[in-house]
Amino acid sequence: MGAQKKKRHNKVTFKPYDQNQMWLLPPSLGDLIPANHLVRLVNVAIEGLDLEPILNTYEGGGSSAYHPRMLLKALVYGYIEKLYSSRKI
Numbered sequence: 001m002g003a004q005k006k007k008r009h010n011k012v013t014f015k016p017y018d019q020n021q022m023w024l025l026p027p028s029l030g031d032l033i034p035a036n037h038l039v040r041l042v043n044v045a046i047e048g049l050d051l052e053p054i055l056n057t058y059e060g061g062g063s064s065a066y067h068p069r070m071l072l073k074a075l076v077y078g079y080i081e082k083l084y085s086s087r088k089i
Contacts, residue, residue, distance in 0.1 A: 014066065014067040015064045015065065015067065042073055046072050047069070051072070054068050075089065
């Protein structure tokens with residue numbers, strides 16, 4: 001009896017991630033954030049990064065994961081605000 005190989009899925013799926021999602025009131029999440037807020041700088045900085053090395057580590061299969069770009073934004077902003085506990089972030 002040989003060891004059976006696990007079936008691996010090549011397709012990586014992430015949970016839907018849309019920063020421009022419309023709400024009933026206010027019409028957009030961006031409307032709640034002031035134009036000069038630090039979170040906007042974090043957003044622009046992380047959007048400019050090449051995350052291909054991180055994305056290539058995902059194997060796929062199982063339930064969908066949160067997008068690494070969204071998680072990195074939350075982590076960086078939390079650290080800037082001196083929040084180092086993932087529960088507080």
